[in-house]
Amino acid sequence: MRRLEGISKLSGRERYVDDLPCDGALWGMTVRSPSPRGRIRSIEFGPGVEWSQFVVVDHRDIPGPNEVFLIERDQPVLASDYVRHMHEPILLIAHEDRAMCRAAVKQIRIIIDEQPAALDYRVLPASDQVQRGQDNVLKTLKIEKGDVEHALAEAAHVVEGVYETGAQEHIYIENQGMLAWVEQGVVVTQGSMQCPYYVVNALKHALARDESQVRVIQAPTGGGFGGKEDYPSHLALHAALLALKANRPVKMIYDRSEDMAATTKRHPAQVRHRTGFDASGKLVAQAIDVVMDGGAYVTLSPVVLSRGIIHAAGPYACDNVRIAGRAMLTNAVPFGAFRGFGAPQTLFALERHMDVCAETLGIDPIDLRRMNLIRDGQETATGQVINDGADRERVLDLATKHIELPERREQHATFNITHPFLRRGIGLAMFFHGAGFTGSGEVALQSRVRVAGLKDGRIEVLASSTEMGQGTLTVFTKIAAERLGIDPSQVLIATPDTARVPNSGPTVASRTSMVVGRLVERACDALLEQAGLSRDARGERVQQAIRAWHVAHPNAQLSSEATYERPPGVQWDDNTYRGDAYGTYAWAAYAAEVEVDLRTFTARVIDFVAVQDVGKVLHETLARGQIQGGVVQAIGWALLEECVWERGGMKNCQLTNYIIPTSDDVPPIRVYWMQTPYAHGAQGAKGIGELPMDGPGPAIANAIANAIGVEANVLPLTPERLMQMMDGAHV
Template identity: 70%
Template sequence: MHRREGLAKLTGRERYVDDLPLDDFLWGATVRSPASRGRVTAVRFGRGIDWSQFVVVDSQDLPGPNEILLIERDQPVLAAGYVRHVHEPVLLLAHRDRVALRRAVAAVTIEVAPEPAALDFRVPPRPEQIQYGADNVLKHLRIEKGDVERALATAPVVVEGVYETGAQEHVYLEPQGMIAHMDGDVLVVRGSMQCPYYVVKALTHALNRDEQHVRVVQTPTGGGFGGKEEYPSTIALHAALLALKSGRPVKLVYDRTEDMAATTKRHPARVRHRTGVTRDGKLVAQDIEVVMDGGAYVTLSPVVLSRGIIHAAGPYACEHVRIDGRAMFTNAVPFGAFRGFGAPQTHFAGERHMDVVAHRLGIDPAELRRRNLLRDGERTATGQVVNDGTDRVAVLERALALADYDKKRAANKAGGTTRRGIGIATFHHGAGFTGSGEVMLSSRVDVAGLPDGRIEVLSANIEMGQGTITVFTALAAARLGLTPDDVVVAEADTARVPNSGPTVASRTSMVVGRLVERACDDLRRRVNTGGRGKGEGLKRAIMDWHRAHPGGRLVGSATYERPPGIAWDDHTYTGDAYGAFAWAAYIAEVEVDLRTYTTRVTDFVAVQEIGKVLHETFARGQVQGGVAQGIGWALLEDCKWQDGAMANAQLTNYLIPTTEDLPPIRVAFLENPYPHGAQGAKGLGELPIDGPAPAVLNAVADALGVEPTTIPLTPERLMEIAERGARNAEQRRQ
């Protein structure tokens, strides 16, 4: 089945939030803090503008608490006299003319009495920089298994390393935007988002309205990657405040620069490894310290940190593991959800470190991984027994064969002014919410039988390119023996759809898709088909039901149930962190130009075991897109910071990969169906971003005989490392 909405997208008929027809509306805009930290001493409205023509909203206009409700309540909807990061929203303006509005935003001056900002998460804060708790630590988490100190003390070899990853901007091609208007006494907000019910929660809280008076509708969403998980709540609140005050529809759409400067990004991280190994390369102890930059508000940092540390020890068996994680408050623009959600940072460090260990021991990096990959019956860092029947070594072997690894590894690296190298990453990604998260979400999906015999799938999970509409259509059609045209997937409109949880965490196909299947089963039970269970018989039974119950609603439902045998302890951070892991081995081949220190990825092999592949084209597309985003993070995407603000908030100098920066990405799947996922599927969306960066840097290490530890590995950075390496070699010879 092809993408259901694909032709609408290709012909430009699909209408995104900025495309929706709207009458008699105002444009909204945000006036932001110029400073990283301090008290707002004055807000000055410049001369030459008739301010009476503008709707102006500040924190005084909030009907409810000035809080964006998420994990914590520390982030204000609009700064109330005090700012904690550059670009923090202070004022909102609306006007019917967009050009006049832009001029007005520029004419507002926010004066701030500056206070000492904390801008480097790696450095312990000075007393005057402390703004959260006693030490600016937003969240501290720890995983402990065995006795790390004793194991390290007796380990034959101990290898240390420190690895750093930079912020990454999502660059969904559709910038963020919302439209708010009143429909009678119901506030309606439409826009680009991943989590309609998060937005409902934020609106009801800060606007002091009940759920019956708030309706949130997702518009076709032009990419999300996590960037439209929590941030849309802020824009929705801003648009709603302007609409409430003006009594008119308000459209608040960011341009690219505002989107890049003011919205969340991937958390920068520093990860320190101290690893004990035997001389033949068996891991005996992993001591890992993870520090992430949370930025100026808590947002989702605690759960990003959680997923980060859970993945930090890699897909390896090791008896003694300690992982200590901290998310730090800084006066940076808050960091937030981004595909991978902490795991890419810790996998980068872990997989780069594996090669450093291999080099130290004189063991091939592939062989070191073979010796340590988890076998069924062995336990992860949290003590989760892995027993899914997947042969993780076979995943690696398949990648090695496809990449022709042995031959390329042995080949002459030199070629005039270029050097070639090949690098591996083996990794895993847990699908669905961590620990007890799915139980707490208690997601529900409805499947309705319509009077004409078709069925409608009702969920709050949205389409943002990953294929939700098509996959849900296919799952329901297969479950009920119907054709795709007999299935409608409802718009994610909170006035109609149940809360099936957010569209995040690689959970939509696996977890929510399974609910779609179970809701289909429930629908069949309710129509009492008496032998006419599926296909045309079911359609006739649905039509019969409606004839017997005129005006009635025929709905099958399913609510999440924890798979049997899963247990997680949030206090000790032990147990089954995820219902299922997807497993992968990625191999990159690179060519480094010694004149420019440019690294070009010349081949990329991505092999993964993801349970059942639900849609070959979509699954391949997820992997290729994730790999591209990962290669961008590894080599190109460099957020330049200046006094807490992103200095290159535009696509002219924040570079993402083009067709010419990428090789064809070769993808292969191994299938081992997961009994609790839809048709046996496991989550896939995030996995592909975990592996490319370490694979690429390991290939650079192989090419040049250096050990790069920081991404993005820009030419400037690589030149420094390579020439330092050459100098050291020179000194050793003398």
């Protein structure tokens, strides 16, 4: 089965939000803060603009609370009298002529009485920079197991290290965009998004409407990667406020520069490790401190920090673990969800640190990992007993085999002493990624899927899970068709339109195939019963029964729902952070071969092997695409992608100076599967989408350290940074 909407996309016929016809719509644009922190003294509308032709919205036009509904309600829809970061939205304007609208934005001056901004999350704020509590800490979390200090005191070796990773911009190729209009009293927004019901909740809250008065429709979405998880709520609110005031449809489409400046990015993080080993190299203690930059509002930082610290100790068995996590409020543009959601940061630190430890201990880095790898029956840092039958050691062995580790090490030894200016190295990372919401999150979501049997015998799947390139449409079609034994052409997937589809939870956290896909299966089972069939009925019999049901029940609808149920035996305590953090984990070992050019300080990945156990692979082409795309996005984060900051705003908001990998910057990504089925995922699937973001960073840094002997403990390893690191290193 091919990607369902593949030809539509390849031929350019797929209609994204900016492609939709929208007669009579005004163009909406945003006036933003020029300052990272301060009180708004005045707003000046410049001369030479016919302001009466424009619709202008400010915070006074918000019918409900001026709050973007998320974990906390500290973030305004539009700043009223105070700004907390650069580019914070203050005013919205709309006009039918896009060029005039754009020109008018530049004629509005915002005058700010500036106050001292907190711009470095790694240091404690000065007293005049404090904006939350005593110290700007917006969330702390802790995981504790055993007695870490005692174990460190007794350890034969203690190895310390500090690791840092920078922000990363999503660069979905389709910028954020939203349409809004009012239809018979209902506010409708349609646009590029991952989570239609997040937008519903935001509209309900700030527009003071009940659910029947708001409707959200997902348009085909040109990439998300987390960047369209929470931000579309802002854009939908902005477009809706303008549409309500103008009494006309409004279209807001960001250009690349505004999208990069104003929307969320991956949280910068600093991670400190203090690790104890016994004389043989067995892990006896892990003390880990994680600090993340949350930016100016809480947004999703508490849950990003949570996933970050849960993954921080890695796929290893250790009796004494203490992980302390802290997210800091700063006056940077708020950081948000990005593929991996905190885990890439902490797994970079861990897996780079494992190589540093191996070198200190004089043990081969692969052997050190193998020796400490968690085995069935052993516990993770949160006390979750792993017992999934996955052969983690084989995952590691396959990675070393496919990258031909001993042979290439030998070749590199010769190459590196004979080549005048190139140096090669090889590095590996072993890691895991928990799929679905953390802890009791899935239970709280109570996700639902509906499956309908149509008059003509076809099946319709109704879910709010969105297609953003990862393959939801194709995978849901395949799951339903195979569950019912019918041809995929007999399955329809409803557009995520909240007037029709139930809330299946957000399209995030690698949960769609595994969690929501399983609900598709269960809703199919329930449909069989509804149609008077046994659960093992398959094929034409099913479609006949559906047609017959409609004959017997004219004008009635045949449909069934499934609601999420916690798999048996899963326990989690949010207060102590103990228990089963995730229903299951995907396991992986990635190996990178790099070449560093000593003339230009440029590092290139010249070979890459990705071995993973993601449970049952539901669609090989789509799954491989997830891994290859994720690895290349992570290669960008590791080597090229640097957000340059100025007063808490991104300075290089262009694809000209924020560099993402091209086809010529990366080698073919070699993907290998192991498939240990997960009983509670659709057809045995585990989550896959975020996993490939976790491993490449540390594998590449380890390879660079191996090639040129630098302490490659900071990402991105741009030529400038490598030049600094190599200053003084022996190469």
